Amino acid sequence: MARTLYDKIWDEHVVHTEEDGTAVLYIDRHLVHEVTSPQAFEGLREAGRKVWRISSIVATADHNTPTTGWEQGYDGITDPISKEQITTLDSNIKEFGSAAYFPFLHKRQGIVHVIGPETGATLPGMTVVCGDSHTSTHGAFGALAHGIGTSEVEHVMATQTLLAKKAKNLLIKVEGQLGKGVTAKDVVLAIIGKIGTAGGTGYTIEFAGSAIRSLSMEGRMTVCNMAIEAGARAGLVAVDEKTIEYVRGKPLSPKGVEWDQAVAYWKTLHSDADAKFDAVVELKAEDIVPQVTWGTSPEMVLGVDASVPDPDKEKDANKRGAIERALTYMGLQPGKPLNDIFVDKVFIGSCTNSRIEDMREAAAVVKKLGQKVAKNVKLAMVVPGSGVVKEQAEREGLDVIFKAAGFEWREPGCSMCLAMNADRLEPGERCASTSNRNFEGRQGAGGRTHLVSPAMAAAAAVHGHFVDVRQFA
Numbered sequence: 001m002a003r004t005l006y007d008k009i010w011d012e013h014v015v016h017t018e019e020d021g022t023a024v025l026y027i028d029r030h031l032v033h034e035v036t037s038p039q040a041f042e043g044l045r046e047a048g049r050k051v052w053r054i055s056s057i058v059a060t061a062d063h064n065t066p067t068t069g070w071e072q073g074y075d076g077i078t079d080p081i082s083k084e085q086i087t088t089l090d091s092n093i094k095e096f097g098s099a100a101y102f103p104f105l106h107k108r109q110g111i112v113h114v115i116g117p118e119t120g121a122t123l124p125g126m127t128v129v130c131g132d133s134h135t136s137t138h139g140a141f142g143a144l145a146h147g148i149g150t151s152e153v154e155h156v157m158a159t160q161t162l163l164a165k166k167a168k169n170l171l172i173k174v175e176g177q178l179g180k181g182v183t184a185k186d187v188v189l190a191i192i193g194k195i196g197t198a199g200g201t202g203y204t205i206e207f208a209g210s211a212i213r214s215l216s217m218e219g220r221m222t223v224c225n226m227a228i229e230a231g232a233r234a235g236l237v238a239v240d241e242k243t244i245e246y247v248r249g250k251p252l253s254p255k256g257v258e259w260d261q262a263v264a265y266w267k268t269l270h271s272d273a274d275a276k277f278d279a280v281v282e283l284k285a286e287d288i289v290p291q292v293t294w295g296t297s298p299e300m301v302l303g304v305d306a307s308v309p310d311p312d313k314e315k316d317a318n319k320r321g322a323i324e325r326a327l328t329y330m331g332l333q334p335g336k337p338l339n340d341i342f343v344d345k346v347f348i349g350s351c352t353n354s355r356i357e358d359m360r361e362a363a364a365v366v367k368k369l370g371q372k373v374a375k376n377v378k379l380a381m382v383v384p385g386s387g388v389v390k391e392q393a394e395r396e397g398l399d400v401i402f403k404a405a406g407f408e409w410r411e412p413g414c415s416m417c418l419a420m421n422a423d424r425l426e427p428g429e430r431c432a433s434t435s436n437r438n439f440e441g442r443q444g445a446g447g448r449t450h451l452v453s454p455a456m457a458a459a460a461a462v463h464g465h466f467v468d469v470r471q472f473a
């Protein structure tokens with residue numbers, strides 16, 4: 001029978017299925033960070049258990065790590081809770097073991113979803129889990145990847161398996177050619193704008209179509225990263241030559257004969273031509289323009305050429321209430337052109353948009369505009385996703401472009417994506433952010449987040465307000 005990509009990876013990993021559909025799924029890769037692992041390790045310790053397959057574990061500290069003051073070492077971590085989480089991960093990994101560990105200050109340290117692919121820890125066809133909802137990112141490699149809860153982290157550590165029920169198959173096809181200045185971030189925001197944050201609930205999404213195929217691996221990761229914001233736990237893109245080229249030569253990628261065998265298998269990782277999906281959504285690439293969120297949910301998004309919506313024009317009372325609440329929180333008036341919204345801070349980073357291509361895209365806009373960060377922008381910061389991204393960007397001179405324009409060039413980590421470290425918005429501050437969540441308080445209590453692409457964020461930093469990047473793309 002014809003199968004989808006999701007069906008294929010699922011079938012390959014099912015150990016056992018109960019009558020009610022609950023399955024025992026074998027897990028190939030377990031990514032670990034400092035926030036969701038302490039209780040899991042504690043549970044193992046209390047039960048006198050070991051990690052089942054140490055070689056499946058790749059760990060890093062990312063959420064709590066500071067993005068400045070690295071020269072002070074661990075003393076530079078001012079928040080005691082952050083410091084405790086980071087040192088606890090150090091000691092847990094020392095005690096339980098791992099295939100690779102990139103602790104605070106390590107030159108390959110970074111956001112878990114950036115370092116996984118970058119080290120070859122994420123490979124096509126794998127099942128990948130992490131106690132983190134944006135694990136969906138790794139689906140860009142044709143890997144079945146999703147977030148799990150802390151008790152599941154312990155379960156996977158102890159047994160190398162996960163109890164799961166199979167989701168339905170949703171195909172999201174984006175056909176055509178993306179316009180200049182329109183990026184992967186705009187594609188995924190437009191998808192969420194169309195299907196809503198519950199649109200993918202109960203499904204695994206496969207992103208397909210010529211516009212998705214045309215994206216780099218970085219772009220595909222940006223799209224899959226936000227599958228979770230569309231309600232799906234996992235997003236997938238079929239394996240092609242780009243996938244294989246990206247994986248080639250990475251530290252943990254297979255070598256020699258094993259590489260050849262792996263590639264032969266990876267080439268089968270696509271949905272069969274006549275595979276049946278439970279639902280299909282189609283978008284035209286030509287219709288997608290640079291996106292800006294105006295509210296407090298990623299689905300509250302419009303093209304940069306639009307205006308803040310008017311709740312009075314919404315007939316559905318629930319939706320009207322949601323728009324009103326969002327506008328009050330965001331301090332926005334209906335009808336205001338998105339281009340006229342001024343920002344106080346700009347954040348370029350997060351597991352959505354902190355890879356080398358994102359750095360290049362933002363730097364290219366800054367260079368093209370040839371001006372400094374606008375006076376009304378108090379802070380514009382660029383936080384590379386990992387030490388490897390940082391080093392590459394510096395080799396290309398991107399840091400010089402940013403710094404010359406008045407951006408701060410920081411050390412890697414999650415940073416102002418969720419403000420677990422010192423990087424945050426003050427109440428009422430408005431931010432152009434390349435991250436994935438614009439919930440109330442996400443970047444600091446009372447902070448106002450507008451999700452955009454790296455190019456749009458860079459342009460907003462220089463102009464002081466949102467502008468349509470297509471005019472200088």
Ligand SMILES: CC(C)[C@H](C(=O)O)[C@@H](O)C(=O)O
Pocket residue numbers: 035036063131132133134147418
């Ligand atoms: C801290 C972690 C559990 C959380 C997640 O699961 O996504 C975080 O990464 C986030 O983005 O909100």
Ligand code: SF4
Pocket residue numbers: 062063111113132134350351352413414415417418435436
């Ligand atoms: S960068 Fe943001 S979304 Fe990604 S893992 Fe860190 S906190 Fe979560």
